[in-house]
Amino acid sequence: MASSGTVCTRSITISHSVAFRAALNWNADSLSVIRRFLSHQPQGLTQLDGQGNTILHFLALDGNANALKQLFEDRLLTNQDLRSRNSRGDTVLHEAARFGKRDVAEMILEKEKDLLSARNHLGETPLYTAAACGTEAVFDLLQVNVGREEVILTRNDGCTVLHAAVTREHYSELL
Numbered sequence: 001m002a003s004s005g006t007v008c009t010r011s012i013t014i015s016h017s018v019a020f021r022a023a024l025n026w027n028a029d030s031l032s033v034i035r036r037f038l039s040h041q042p043q044g045l046t047q048l049d050g051q052g053n054t055i056l057h058f059l060a061l062d063g064n065a066n067a068l069k070q071l072f073e074d075r076l077l078t079n080q081d082l083r084s085r086n087s088r089g090d091t092v093l094h095e096a097a098r099f100g101k102r103d104v105a106e107m108i109l110e111k112e113k114d115l116l117s118a119r120n121h122l123g124e125t126p127l128y129t130a131a132a133c134g135t136e137a138v139f140d141l142l143q144v145n146v147g148r149e150e151v152i153l154t155r156n157d158g159c160t161v162l163h164a165a166v167t168r169e170h171y172s173e174l175l
Contacts, residue, residue, distance in 0.1 A: 014040070020049060023058040023067075031067055038076040045081050052087030053095075060092040060108075063101035072111065082112045089120035090129075097126040097142065100135030109145060116146050123156025132164035 019037035022030040034055060037044050045054050056077070059067050071077040082092050093115040096104040105126075108115060119125055124132070127146050130139035146153075153161045 016044060019044060019055060020058065023055045023062070023064075026062060026064060026067075031070060034067070034071070035074060035076060038071065039074075045077075045084060048086070052085070054084045054086075056081060056084060056092045057086055057090070057095050060095040060101060060104045061099045063096075063099065063104055065101070065103035065107045068104065068107055079112045082108055082115060083118070085120075089122075091115050091118045091120075091126070093118065093126040094120060094124070094129050097130040097135060097138045098133050100130075100133070100138050102137040102141055105138050105141055109141075113145065116142060119156075123154075125153075127153070128155055128161050128164055131161040134165070 014033060014037045016037075019034055022033035022037075038055075045056065048054060056068070068077070085091055086095075090098075093105060093108045093112075095101075096108060115126065117125060120129075125146075127139065127142040130142055155164075
């Protein structure tokens with residue numbers, strides 16, 4: 001190991017920033033780069049970018065469910081890793097909800113259904129985030145799994161999922 005943020009393997013150096021770029025700019029080599037990084041530096045999932053995002057946040061917002069599944073199959077990810085949060089307190093499921101990545105949301109729910117009730121710093125659940133962003137397919141998926149629990153439908157300030165949909169003018173998609 002060259003330094004705390006760099007992994008050396010077969011004369012290939014994989015830094016934290018290289019792994020992040022591989023997740024952001026997905027190509028044929030990205031999965032192998034992330035695999036090597038995580039297999040030689042498992043704490044790499046706790047390393048954050050400037051907004052507190054992990055590699056998993058980037059895979060979720062990009063909609064890369066296949067990469068997430070593969071990393072689970074390789075035992076480089078655990079259910080606990082899905083609970084990582086960025087500086088806003090958003091989980092990987094919040095990011096999938098924000099960007100309308102239904103495949104990622106389904107995969108996350110298979111692994112860690114408790115994330116449905118995870119709240120960010122504003123008290124927004126992934127369902128609230130999907131309503132606010134108008135991501136209908138993810139909203140439908142989360143709504144079916146959540147039911148009508150009041151605690152999940154309301155943000156810290158009392159705003160509800162319906163408030164979020166109306167305020168952002170996404171109510172027609174969600175009603």
